[in-house]
Amino acid sequence: MSSAKLEHKGYNRGLILGLTMAESMILLVFCLLLVAAAIILAEREKRQAAEVQVAELREQLADIRRDRDDLGRRLALVANPSDRAAVEEEWRELVSAREARLQMDKQGIAVEELADLANARELLRAGGYDLESVDKLMERLAELQQQLQARAESGEQPHQWPPIISLSDADDYSFEIGSAELTPSFEQSLRGDITRTIAESLDEYNVDIVEVIGHTDEQRIARKESNFDQTVLDVLARRTAVDTIVPGDNAGLGLARAIAVANVLRSEPALSGMTVLPLSAGQLIMPGDRLTTGKAGDMRERRRIEIRIRRRDTPDTP
Structure with a gap:
């Protein structure tokens, strides 16, 4: 890491x-x-x-x-x-x-x-x-x-913020090629050290929202058809495996990978009661929170999952 x-x-x-x-x-x-x-x-x-x-x-x-x-x-x-x-x-x-x-x-x-x-x-x-x-x-x-x-x-230190957890392909936090399926080592890390780190941050900073953001590089996905809209809700509800999603672009691939990570975190007892939100940044944001300038190619450090923790802005509404 x-x-x-x-x-x-x-x-x-x-x-x-x-x-x-x-x-x-x-x-x-x-x-x-x-x-x-x-x-x-x-x-x-x-x-x-x-x-x-x-x-x-x-x-x-x-x-x-x-x-x-x-x-x-x-x-x-x-x-x-x-x-x-x-x-x-x-x-x-x-x-x-x-x-x-x-x-x-x-x-x-x-x-x-x-x-x-x-x-x-x-x-x-x-x-x-x-x-x-x-x-x-x-x-x-x-x-x-x-x-x-x-x-x-x-020992109070004002204005402390929860850390941003970045899980990069370059650090072997990877998925199967062109898929949202987690590799076994990545899933093991999610259920171990990463879950513990998130749980400690939730207690320390009194937060209740976990945002999982999927990032990709700018390699184009060579698919003409996608079943993303037909399968994403079933995968989010964990009724269907994440590898059934066939994304048609990098935005869809980033969201599918975020859903895969979010589903693992939601299944962990240490994070029960927390709201885990999967999001996608596609290929738009470089590491370090900079917008891309259009650099195509195989860049492992850009293929990553970012986990951000915050407090809910407004109470739940029916």
Whole structure:
């Protein structure tokens, strides 16, 4: 099954590349949100510290005013009225400046940092940020972090798709020449490893449709008459052997071979309850999901069966 693995790897690489780019953009946006939140949170903490400091300073100012009033009453007894105002003003400025500096030193805040805080606050406002909504932003970031952590712990990998199983004539998954009859080795593989692989995919990806697609090369079928329409329904219902079908073209041969494979899969208990749909692509599609450009001749790699697994699009209707 070397070609099956190669096609599977190519298919997954394409998906992974597209998905990795999408997830990278999501991660970039998430990182930008983290940076913005960190800046806003830091400014919020500084603002809260400044507000606490202001409240403390107000309390201290009230104490100073009481002391000032008391001192004023005492000065009134010993000083002239003209000197009293100057003394009070100078005293008030000295006391306020000293207390404010002591509080800033305790908080570890320099005078230059107060100017930076004011500038940062203005920048945030100019950028349309509402400082009061920081809590909501942090809650959202916490939710995203929890989701990422839960996904990492569960090992969840989003956007996984079931594999495409390719069974090529070049890998000895073959039919009798010009017929839809399975070779014994092909039928044995279908009932063994291939059925197990399909059953595992059905459980893993929660799907219920198995599509069996028959592909041929572009060698012409030299038949003037065909009994395809008269026999196909009996073969599909397993009332008649598949080798009774005489296809008149490659599309009919591809469908007959898909029916042969589908009938084997439908008979396997591991796939009971699954819907197996036989389809034909005839000679139109090259390996790798490319339309043919008209290459005639005996090409074993083009004669193949592809098995694709998916979920039913709509519920069954009577």
